[in-house]
Amino acid sequence: MIASVGLIGGDERYTSPLVEVARQLGFVVTPRMDDDGTPGGGEAADGGATAGGTGASGPVWPGASVLVGAGDVELPARFPAGLRVIALVNPPDPDRIPASLPDGVEVQVHVPLSKAAWWRVAVGDRVRHVYGYTLDLDEAHPSLVGLIRSRFARALVRFTQAGVWVREATRPTDLADTFDIRWRVFVDEQHVPADEELDVRDATARHVIGHVDGVPCATGRLLPPDDHGAYHLGRVAVLRERRGTGLGRRIVRALERLALDDASAVAGRPVTEVPVALSAQVRAVGFYAHLGYDIGGATYLDAGIEHRDAHRLARLSEFR
Numbered sequence: 001m002i003a004s005v006g007l008i009g010g011d012e013r014y015t016s017p018l019v020e021v022a023r024q025l026g027f028v029v030t031p032r033m034d035d036d037g038t039p040g041g042g043e044a045a046d047g048g049a050t051a052g053g054t055g056a057s058g059p060v061w062p063g064a065s066v067l068v069g070a071g072d073v074e075l076p077a078r079f080p081a082g083l084r085v086i087a088l089v090n091p092p093d094p095d096r097i098p099a100s101l102p103d104g105v106e107v108q109v110h111v112p113l114s115k116a117a118w119w120r121v122a123v124g125d126r127v128r129h130v131y132g133y134t135l136d137l138d139e140a141h142p143s144l145v146g147l148i149r150s151r152f153a154r155a156l157v158r159f160t161q162a163g164v165w166v167r168e169a170t171r172p173t174d175l176a177d178t179f180d181i182r183w184r185v186f187v188d189e190q191h192v193p194a195d196e197e198l199d200v201r202d203a204t205a206r207h208v209i210g211h212v213d214g215v216p217c218a219t220g221r222l223l224p225p226d227d228h229g230a231y232h233l234g235r236v237a238v239l240r241e242r243r244g245t246g247l248g249r250r251i252v253r254a255l256e257r258l259a260l261d262d263a264s265a266v267a268g269r270p271v272t273e274v275p276v277a278l279s280a281q282v283r284a285v286g287f288y289a290h291l292g293y294d295i296g297g298a299t300y301l302d303a304g305i306e307h308r309d310a311h312r313l314a315r316l317s318e319f320r
């Protein structure tokens, strides 16, 4: 699971602050796609499950592990295992929430205090998280935006502290954590010279971090595209005691996802595929080949370690 948030619609007054919160906390914000793979209504106010010319199964938010909406929200048509859905302000009709939800799906509904008891009865066991606002704010109340911002931020932080999360390293302590992991793996374990481990490219790179139960364990960085438009992945590292549990794969996929997101931001439209390249340590070539990379060219030495070049085309459709 890559830490990205999809918007399930609502009122622009509320959704823009939610997008801001998600980005500040290191989440990628995923545009809505219609089920035929074309860009959907995105962050439009009507972004519900059946809006935007979608087919029977409704729109998708590729790779999103959290869906959020505030205002007049419509729930998605599908609830894949592990999905978190947060509906704020004026949540959906309780009947839209399926009678049985797959394992690990969590739906949170936040309503004015006076409606909370009614909601709890209406949704019964299907939704364990019905929260009343401390104040009985109506939709026009100026404090409501601040309140839903903090509710959403708290939910995202809680999710990322439980289980395994990989997200962009944007919080104040994240960079120190990523450098610490790299130091332990590359300098302590692989004896890369300390003055080569950190380099000037760290300043312009985007970094990702992986946590297990709140403990930083894995990282990687993404360099801006080269002259041929290829993004470069690097410094992929998982602490020794956490290897073999899928974290390395998730770091690589998160970096690819970030490359797609960055290319879309630069182009001003959803970019559906982007070339990614990397310099693979010979001992990790099998790992990258397993993740779909083509390994090419001769072996060369970098920081005293044998490497080979690797590349692939990352596609947005892989992140559904």
Ligand SMILES: CC(C)(COP(=O)(O)OP(=O)(O)OC[C@H]1O[C@@H](n2cnc3c(N)ncnc32)[C@H](O)[C@@H]1OP(=O)(O)O)[C@@H](O)C(=O)NCCC(=O)NCCS
Binding pocket: 185, 235, 236, 237, 238, 239, 242, 243, 244, 245, 246, 247, 248, 249, 250, 279, 280, 281, 283, 284, 285, 286, 287, 290, 291
């Ligand atoms: C390389 C590294 C990042 C892989 O991370 P990891 O968390 O152990 O790998 P994952 O558990 O995500 O493995 C994903 C898949 O790749 C496979 N794989 C992992 N390492 C492999 C290898 N060396 N050769 C072949 N396949 C490999 C796994 O079996 C797994 O396959 P599966 O999903 O079918 O079971 C990790 O070993 C590491 O940090 N090594 C030290 C630093 C390093 O060398 N970094 C690479 C710099 S280029």
